[in-house]
Amino acid sequence: NHGLSAAGMFLLVGVVYERTHTRSLASYGGLFPLMPIYGGILTFTGMASLGLPGLNGFVSEFLVVRGVWPIFTLYTALTMLGLLI
Secondary structure: OHHHHHHHHHHHHHHHHHHHOOOOHHHHOOHHHHOHHHHHHHHHHHHHHHOOOOOHHHHHHHHHHHHHOOOOHHHHHHHHHHHHO
């Protein structure tokens, strides 16, 4: 799951670098209107990497929480509250 989203982000960042020929983040301002498809896909893969429901990273995040809950209930609950903030 993580491999898919990470590979997608690396591919898209490589495309942006190939088109701009710079690694300076300051020069990337206003790039989304110029490349809306790549920007949307990069946003989508970023959200998948965060583990949002409905995307590929959510299943692994959910299984980790489900597996840890019976053992460390308090710590898991505090961690989940931290994710909401």
